């Protein structure tokens with residue numbers, strides 16, 4: 001598979017088949033993904049992979065705790081999101097709920113759908129990416145590079161993913177069940193598994209801003 005094909009096929013999958021994923025394959029993918037660059041080669045990431053009984057226990061606990069999130073350790077979005085970021089966020093929500101057939105007025109159903117995050121959208125594996133609290137924005141971006149490299153490599157092996165900052169709202173719960181590394185804060189979870197291609201939520205494509213809106217070529 002060409003890289004461009006993996007880039008184009010990767011999407012945030014929000015409905016998975018229950019089929020298990022081989023632990024050896026996950027390890028291989030993570031080891032390969034660790035070729036991702038990081039400033040000063042700090043490799044500031046820590047990753048925990050959870051499946052089987054511990055994941056079932058975490059998901060069961062999430063069902064009890066979903067209505068009482070933990071205090072977050074960072075802001076997932078800046079306050080009072082401005083344009084054009086605000087509209088982009090709004091649009092992807094509308095596109096997703098449109099695919100699901102849940103209207104804007106149906107706040108309860110939208111909330112119930114959102115809670116699916118805590119069940120990993122049915123994925124058999126959940127990854128947790130954390131970072132040393134002493135790190136700053138450059139190291140956060142390094143963790144993002146590891147995540148994206150992993151997601152592309154997963155696609156090459158027929159797997160799908162959904163990165164999930166959702167879990168940062170339940171960082172204490174994750175810590176209780178997974179045991180985050182000492183001094184680390186949870187940045188993001190990630191669901192991993194095989195996509196349910198028939199699920200309507202997997203059949204919309206998020207949009208992208210036109211090139212001219214965010215890039216300039218000068219001196220060519």
Ligand SMILES: Cc1cc2nc3c(=O)[nH]c(=O)nc-3n(C[C@H](O)[C@H](O)[C@H](O)COP(=O)(O)O)c2cc1C
Pocket residue numbers: 010011012013014092117162163164165166167188206
């Ligand atoms: C760090 C990060 C965290 C995310 N957290 C969530 C999440 O908690 N739940 C969710 O459904 N999608 C989450 N997403 C997926 C984004 O909504 C998605 O990447 C974006 O809408 C673009 O769509 P695409 O991934 O299908 O291309 C996250 C993405 C990133 C990069």
